[in-house]
Amino acid sequence: MRRCIKEPIPEIFAAWDAMKEAVDAHVHGDFARAEALFRQADVREVWDWLNSAWVGVIKNVVEMKPAGDSKVIAKSERDPDRNIAPHVRAAVLERDGYRCRYCGIPVVHPDIRKIAVQLYPSSVGWDNRDPSKQHAGFQCLWLQFDHVEPHSHGGRSSVENVVISCALCNFGKDRFTLRQLHVEDPRLREPEHIIGYDGLERLRTFAIPAARPPKAKKQPVVLPVSVQPAAGVERYFFPGGWISSGYVLTPEIQGKSRWFKLSDEVQAEEAVRDGINGCFVVCHPELLARRGLDADQLLDVPRPEGK
Numbered sequence: 001m002r003r004c005i006k007e008p009i010p011e012i013f014a015a016w017d018a019m020k021e022a023v024d025a026h027v028h029g030d031f032a033r034a035e036a037l038f039r040q041a042d043v044r045e046v047w048d049w050l051n052s053a054w055v056g057v058i059k060n061v062v063e064m065k066p067a068g069d070s071k072v073i074a075k076s077e078r079d080p081d082r083n084i085a086p087h088v089r090a091a092v093l094e095r096d097g098y099r100c101r102y103c104g105i106p107v108v109h110p111d112i113r114k115i116a117v118q119l120y121p122s123s124v125g126w127d128n129r130d131p132s133k134q135h136a137g138f139q140c141l142w143l144q145f146d147h148v149e150p151h152s153h154g155g156r157s158s159v160e161n162v163v164i165s166c167a168l169c170n171f172g173k174d175r176f177t178l179r180q181l182h183v184e185d186p187r188l189r190e191p192e193h194i195i196g197y198d199g200l201e202r203l204r205t206f207a208i209p210a211a212r213p214p215k216a217k218k219q220p221v222v223l224p225v226s227v228q229p230a231a232g233v234e235r236y237f238f239p240g241g242w243i244s245s246g247y248v249l250t251p252e253i254q255g256k257s258r259w260f261k262l263s264d265e266v267q268a269e270e271a272v273r274d275g276i277n278g279c280f281v282v283c284h285p286e287l288l289a290r291r292g293l294d295a296d297q298l299l300d301v302p303r304p305e306g307k
Ligand SMILES: [Zn+2]
Pocket: 004, 100, 101, 102, 103, 104, 105, 165, 166, 167, 168, 169, 170
């Protein structure tokens, strides 16, 4: 018996380290470093480790054809709730922490990945239909809720039968039993949280709200990026910033969400700069200084003509 289908490789932990550092950099307002670290976490070896598993696992099981263990039951006898209820998910996460109960690698909730994709679309790629266009780190550390006894075998969507798992341990298990896969029941081992690891949950406060006002309702106080700011006024870029009801809003910078009222003194435009969604704000540096922000760090550095 083994603890998991495929033993993790050290590159997974290297990718995880880069992702943790990326989130730290983002929290501290160092967006360029966050961008670079997320890119660093998109490790080829990790992608290969995960994606080469699919064909192999299924093939192995089909070839083994273990007798007497397949107990697929009629649909009418299965737990009517294939979906795991939110309160069950919460209790399982509380018990297991952000770690796969099978192979022990750290995991990240898909909500966090979605936020990283919003904030850094050019370094955190994600195409739901094409795994080759999915960021290796987020793909591998993808937090999943796994039915230990498969639902098709009568396993219930209960706290007792559901564990936290990574993508490979859940998808790789597919509809097969642990015995068929020669994998130990993870519930026989006590869950062990990874000390100090929060599942990158601190990125959650930086989500860009989905419900944004329609473009047509935007106030006309916007400045085309091509227009040069007047004397004494500078153009800044706020990664993750957006415009709503006459205000520019930003994710937390130095621990606080920021807002600026649009006026003759503050003009803004939503834009993508170097692959990062955000908002240009044209205003006097004094306005940023008053909020305790480092104006130089947010300054939109002019690029050469034609770029
Ligand atoms: Zn796992």
